[in-house]
Amino acid sequence: MKMSRKKIAILVVGLLVVAGVIIQAVWRPFAHRKVAENSEVVLDIHHPDAVIDSEALSRLPRDILRVPLLHDVLTQDFVDYYESSNTRLSAEGALRRLAFEHQLDWRDELIRRVFDEPAHVLLWRSPDGRLGYWVMSMHRNGFAKLLQGVGNLATSDAQLSQVAKLSGDVPVYALKLAVGRTLLFATKEDRLVVLSAPGVLLDGKGGLLSERADAVSEMLSSGRDDAAHAYRLDASGDAPKGHRLVVSANYLSFGYQAFFSGIDALRFDFSPHGNAAANWQTSALIEPGKLPQQWNGADLWRALPANAAACTSLPADWKEASGLLGKVTDGGADNAAAIGDQLTGPAAVCWYAKSTLVAPVFVARVKQQDAAGIAALKTALGKTFGNVIGAYEAKAAKADGADSGYRRLPVTMRDQGADVTVWQRPVSARSGTAVSSKASFASQLSAERYFPVTLALAHGYLIFSPDGRLVDDTLAVLDKRYPALADTLAPQRLPRTILTLTPSSAAALIEREAGAALPADQEAVFRNASRTHLVPKLHALAHYPPVSLTLPQDLPGSTGWVPVEWWFDRAKADAGANTTAADTPADQPGTEGD
Numbered sequence: 303m304k305m306s307r308k309k310i311a312i313l314v315v316g317l318l319v320v321a322g323v324i325i326q327a328v329w330r331p332f333a334h335r336k337v338a339e340n341s342e343v344v345l346d347i348h349h350p351d352a353v354i355d356s357e358a359l360s361r362l363p364r365d366i367l368r369v370p371l372l373h374d375v376l377t378q379d380f381v382d383y384y385e386s387s388n389t390r391l392s393a394e395g396a397l398r399r400l401a402f403e404h405q406l407d408w409r410d411e412l413i414r415r416v417f418d419e420p421a422h423v424l425l426w427r428s429p430d431g432r433l434g435y436w437v438m439s440m441h442r443n444g445f446a447k448l449l450q451g452v453g454n455l456a457t458s459d460a461q462l463s464q465v466a467k468l469s470g471d472v473p474v475y476a477l478k479l480a481v482g483r484t485l486l487f488a489t490k491e492d493r494l495v496v497l498s499a500p501g502v503l504l505d506g507k508g509g510l511l512s513e514r515a516d517a518v519s520e521m522l523s524s525g526r527d528d529a530a531h532a533y534r535l536d537a538s539g540d541a542p543k544g545h546r547l548v549v550s551a552n553y554l555s556f557g558y559q560a561f562f563s564g565i566d567a568l569r570f571d572f573s574p575h576g577n578a579a580a581n582w583q584t585s586a587l588i589e590p591g592k593l594p595q596q597w598n599g600a601d602l603w604r605a606l607p608a609n610a611a612a613c614t615s616l617p618a619d620w621k622e623a624s625g626l627l628g629k630v631t632d633g634g635a636d637n638a639a640a641i642g643d644q645l646t647g648p649a650a651v652c653w654y655a656k657s658t659l660v661a662p663v664f665v666a667r668v669k670q671q672d673a674a675g676i677a678a679l680k681t682a683l684g685k686t687f688g689n690v691i692g693a694y695e696a697k698a699a700k701a702d703g704a705d706s707g708y709r710r711l712p713v714t715m716r717d718q719g720a721d722v723t724v725w726q727r728p729v730s731a732r733s734g735t736a737v738s739s740k741a742s743f744a745s746q747l748s749a750e751r752y753f754p755v756t757l758a759l760a761h762g763y764l765i766f767s768p769d770g771r772l773v774d775d776t777l778a779v780l781d782k783r784y785p786a787l788a789d790t791l792a793p794q795r796l797p798r799t800i801l802t803l804t805p806s807s808a809a810a811l812i813e814r815e816a817g818a819a820l821p822a823d824q825e826a827v828f829r830n831a832s833r834t835h836l837v838p839k840l841h842a843l844a845h846y847p848p849v850s851l852t853l854p855q856d857l858p859g860s861t862g863w864v865p866v867e868w869w870f871d872r873a874k875a876d877a878g879a880n881t882t883a884a885d886t887p888a889d890q891p892g893t894e895g896d
Contacts, residue, residue: 343426343435343501347514348528350424351553352433353535355546357574359421362545365572369582371805374842424529427553436498439521465500466510468519474510476500490522533567533587534862545572551587560626561649563619564592569863584866590857593617595647597853600796602650603788605665605763607775610787611807613652615800618666620645631689637682644669644679645764652787654772655807659815661735661753663772666764680723680759687725687757688713695730698746711746722760722777726770729753733818735769791850795869801851809844813837847871 356362367373421440428434465486466474474488486497486504495518497503503514521527530536533548551565566587573581590596599615606613624642628635649666653659668679692710699709713727728736728743734751738744741752754770761780767773778784791799816836820829848871854864 341501342505342511343428343499345426345435345502347517349532349550350529351427351550352425353529353533353546353548354421354423354425356421356423357543357545358419359423365545365574368572371843371846375839422525422527424527431556433553434498435502437502437518437521438496439525439527440494440496441492441525465508466504466515468510468515468522470519472519472522474503488518488522493522493525495521533569544574546570560622561616561618563622564589564594564597564617566861568866584851584868585863586853586866587861588853588857588864589861590859592619593648593857594620596857597648597800598797599648599650599799600788601667602648602665603791603796603799604786605765605776605779606650606652606663606787607654607772607779608785608787608790609654609804609807610652610802611655611804611811613650613787613802616649616651618645618649627686627690631686634686634689637686637689640678640682641686644671644675652772653808653811654775655811655814657735657767657769657772658733658818659811660733661767661769661772663765663767663769663776665776668759668762668764670762676759683757683759683764684713684715684725687727691727691729691755691757693729693731695746696748711743718760718777722758724760724773724777725757727755729755729768735771790848790871792869795850795852798852798855799850800853800866802848803850804848805846806844809840813840 354362367376419440421438423439424437425433426435461478463476464473465476468474468488470490472488472490474486477485477487479485484500486500486502488495497518500508503511503518505511517527529548533550535546535548547570548567549569550567551562552559554568555562566589569585569587571583571585573583594617597615597617602615603613620642624638627641628638631638645666646669647667649664651662651664653662671679691713695709695711698711711728713725715723715725717723728741728747730738730747730749730752732749732751734749734753736752736754738747738750738752741747753768755768756766756770756773758765758773758777760777763776763780765773765776775784779786787802788796791802813836816832817829819825820832822829850869850871852867852869854867857864
């Protein structure tokens with residue numbers, strides 16, 4: 303039966319509503335808080351923080367759950383959560399209103415068709431730190447002619463209006479879903495581009511932002527954008543197979559890329575194989591010229607204590623990092639620069655179940671130098687540590703009999719042999735790792751707990767932690783009195799290991815931290831929810847064997863994508879079965895049986 307132009311227009315609006323649901327509701331973690339409708343959004347249209355290419359967005363959550371570990375941790379709630387979100391309900395309300403007023407009932411058909419369409423999505427961080435702004439490009443295929451009727455409805459519907467025109471007189475429409483939540487969209491021939499908010503394309507006065515308007519016009523004309531160039535990807539096709547997710551390292555590091563120099567992005571590719579097992583592949587975009595010592599972390603793993611809940615190496619840019627340190631010191635920029643000049647290679651950070659999430663241990667290598675150089679480094683470390691570490695202590699003794707001033711407990715310095723110097727300062731904090739009542743200086747502390755913040759220079763390593771016990775354990779490893787993390791990793795993979803995780807220890811750490819953050823007398827409701835929903839997931843996680851991630855032995859000579867291999871310690875996992883199986887690679891962390 304031939305449809306009228308008005309019914310065609312209604313169908314198009316329904317398609318757009320559902321397209322908005324895909325991003326705003328299904329991808330709930332990417333939703334953003336309300337912003338002023340006339341506010342220009344700050345973003346770089348040529349370099350998104352994340353990119354999604356999907357053969358069918360409706361299948362992406364379920365395909366993510368094909369990773370057994372994520373399936374046990376996230377379960378079906380991850381797929382079904384969007385059903386009750388505010389955006390989903392408001393979009394469905396708008397769709398029902400349109401269908402009721404025009405006696406149409408195409409909802410199921412609309413959802414099926416739109417969710418099964420290939421999509422290319424660019425995402426940027428919003429002010430709250432989430433991936434809250436996005437632009438979605440879709441190839442409408444058989445619906446191309448239907449898009450032509452949307453202008454008729456825009457002149458008479460309260461929720462739909464034309465707000466601008468792109469080059470070539472291509473209209474841009476605004477679809478209002480709720481107060482403070484409006485989608486923009488534009489169509490040309492068989493292509494559709496949807497934007498999460500007016501401020502992504504329009505300035506505060508409603509005018510087009512020229513650079514972004516040109517980018518949207520290019521998406522409508524060719525389906526291309528600059529994301530492929532920014533992340534050195536093959537240009538996205540009209541019908542991608544499976545899914546591809548790319549996230550910038552700058553976003554993952556909360557902007558502290560100085561500690562992740564040489565890593566530009568992470569990529570996750572999913573390739574379906576019909577009814578057979580499908581898998582996810584992991585890659586990293588590497589700039590070899592910025593990797594200290596080619597990201598060889600073997601020395602770090604030999605210094606860190608075994609039984610870590612999680613460890614990762616950081617290819618730090620020490621010059622830039624020392625610049626950051628100089629900005630937070632009081633007149634100590636020279637000392638910060640002197641410290642940065644003496645550090646080399648990557649750094650490492652580890653969390654242990656015996657401590658807390660806020661008190662990991664950091665380790666870095668120190669350049670070889672003579673006695674004079676070591677003495678100068680000790681001086682710079684002592685001054686910087688005393689300047690930066692510490693908080694105001696109302697009960698602390700006044701220094702030198704002064705009546706006022708910023709009171710802090712004194713820094714203690716001790717030498718433990720010829721090559722070991724340790725600095726420590728207690729800092730009062732409710733979340734501290736030590737109990738104040740057991741300290742000899744308890745009367746000077748302002749809280750019931752404190753951090754024994756500790757820094758050590760020992761045997762060519764710089765060690766730091768808010769929890770002095772972890773520094774002591776690291777010194778014990780260097781003195782051959784405690785097993786090293788390297789003892790639990792395959793020797794041939796030691797230089798290229800970039801991350802290790804022990805699920806049982808990590809689960810125990812998170813469970814204890816969640817309990818501490820939700821006291822029974824203050825957070826009874828949330829504590830009960832934690833026990834009901836979080837704890838079972840952590841117990842499921844704890845059953846997985848230790849896992850580590852490695853880079854290839856040989857890195858490329860120029861910037862490019864390299865595969866990241868996942869390894870599971872099957873020997874430990876099968877120990878109860880009296881097996882001698884060696885540590886073997888996972889086919890990939892989505893393959894059945896891994």
